[in-house]
Amino acid sequence: MKHRTEDLALFGGPPAFLHNRRVGRPNQGDRARFLERMNRVLDNEWLSNMGPLMYEFEERVAQLVGVRHCVSLCNATVALQMLVGDATTGGAPDDEVIVPALTFPATAHAVRWRGLRPVVCDVNPVTGLIDPDAVEALITPRTRAIVGVHLWGQPCDVLRLEKIAESNGLRLFFDAAPALGCTHGDRPLGGFGHAEVFSFHATKVVNAFEGGAIVTDDDALAARMRAVRNFGFGPDGLVELLGTNGKLSEAAAAMGLTSLDALEDNIAHNRAMYEAYLAALSGVPGVRVLEYDPQHRNNHHYMMINVEEQGAGVHRDLLLEVLRAENILAQPYFRQAMHQLRPYADESPAPLPHAERLCGQLLALPTGPGVSTTDVEVIGDVVRAAVALSGEVTARRRTEPAGATGA
Template sequence: MPRTPMFSEPLHVGRPNVGDRQRLLERINGALDRLWLSNNGPLVAELEERVTTLTGARHCVALSNATTGIQLAARACGIRQGQEVVVPAFTWIASPHALEWAGLVPVFCDVDEETATADPQSVEELIGPRTGGILGVHVYGRPCRVTELAKVADRHGLPLLFDAAHAFGSTYQQQPLGGFGSAEIFSFHATKYINSFEGGALVTNDDEVAAKVRAMRNLGLSPDRDIVSAGTNGRMSEISAAMGLVSMDIMDDLIEVNMRNELWYREGLAGLPGVTVRSQAPKERANHQYLVLEIDAAASGVHRDTVHETLYAHNVFSRRYFYPGCHQSEPYVHAPAVHAPVPLPHTEALSTRVLALPTGSAVGEAEIAGVCDLIRTTLAG
């Protein structure tokens, strides 16, 4: 452990992008003047309209967070309590936890190592009489193999949902993510490049799903305030919507910053044996909000965890996204017969190699050069 870290101020993965503070305060003051702080106010409506414009989908339902979005989507699509949902093990634990908390059973599939997203063959092998749906995850903003997963879902008559927490602004086959499957769920958590402090959105082209989710997020109330279903409080506040709108105002600028940072990382790490900067899908727009390395210990001579520990010692808070795989985490690791086939070789290989590094507006060329120097020094021994 060094006595003097390279960086006096910590560098974090997912440091919030704030945007135009004055414009944010103007929007918040407008909400205060209207005395309309929640319950589907005009800022929430504006955010929903902006998201539908950006995604090209018919409906956006703003929510308190993406976890709630997954739960409401599953319920709106008719997935019943106790049924299984096939989900990749290589994802943030929030994906299966949302299902488990809703009384569904996550069953873990393996991933394609190139995309780090659900392998359609692995998904199909897990479908059985108790399967109620499929939840794909667009990992690091790179889209799933949407067409193949849709064919699997269609063959078995299952709803197909997408956890698109990482993927706002990304495309699949040159079409914006948001309109695929039965519904897609975005996260606008503070760590995302577009954030609303806390928040999320469900986006769909299905009129019925949208109507059900709108009611369920508001305690089961219809627009006429009739109670039409069971519900919960999944509403987004006006303050969160104000932040989300300010974020979207600079969306293209943030993507440009992320792309610039990625170029600097690629240049700074070029030629290192066993070290690869993971790429986005070719010919697609990507948000580049995650900068992820793969470190192959056999080729580099150094394990990913050694690099991770060195960076931490120098105030660079990298993240092992995602380690361990969800099937090796609580509570699922103690119920493998219920939740997962074991092993899941591609998930387990990736989870020992990937390392997310700081990017976004909080880092610049000097910080990235310092991080790359630390990695080079660590690999040199």
């Protein structure tokens, strides 16, 4: 336990960890099984263009989330672009798609890349999820679609959003990038709205090095998406639609399958780390763990805390500095809300207070395969020390220039 400011690595003390503990360490799974799959790929000499492992991966994902179709893709951003483009075919350049203010930039970027206007919506002040009341208030005659985001694997209010979309004749998609293995009640995420999108980026609970997928029960939509990902080629080999190159390679599918094999073990480990964090951070003033609603299953891939400066005595960003000096590579989620990003900053008609406040308070702590319960206890001790010494830490950081302490 660090009892004095001098004990903190930011002010010259020894770091809590010799090697980094970080957010988003890849879940690699059984390396021997991956190499076995890769040897099969190389022996087959079928490296891309809808190979057998890609189809096996799609089948397993579809079964896992309980839908008829999984259309795998090179990444989730392309998946979102394809869905938005499909929903707005024949529309005008000023058509609008409603997106939440608290999400990764790709959600809005996918809309803008299709030449449409992302309309940014405020969020629930506790969960950070898109606010259905705010969605309804933003619908105009130009609105074509709504994109909800299952932030950190928490399900949006999917039933309410489905009613809003249906009553207004809108397409409804969910950016479920981090939500594989999560549920809304007993029902897996993946089957809500017209379609959902998963990410299989290296940092996700299931990774395919880099990858994504559209999952849906809409037969016609799935057929169009399969054509679009392959330059618009239809089943007869003729180009039927405006397409792109969104195919998932066999190497990516091999990694995805291997990571899928380990999914339940990874979720169990993540849940144990989550419970350890709840204990380690219990009672720390101004620090609140984002507790996931027990009526839904979460994959616990993200360990989120909310740092309220008034209660903790230390701002989120200064706590981040303290942690990183200790080789605890926490991450702010997010530094800016979507409407504050430069490409969209001139378009927001009004402040979005809930999202803006959360962007200054949220912090993701290390979890995943490289973190143990002992590590969590150490991380919890550092957070407790930073809060207990917050007055001295804040004062010293204001008077000592960055780098002066050797941090």
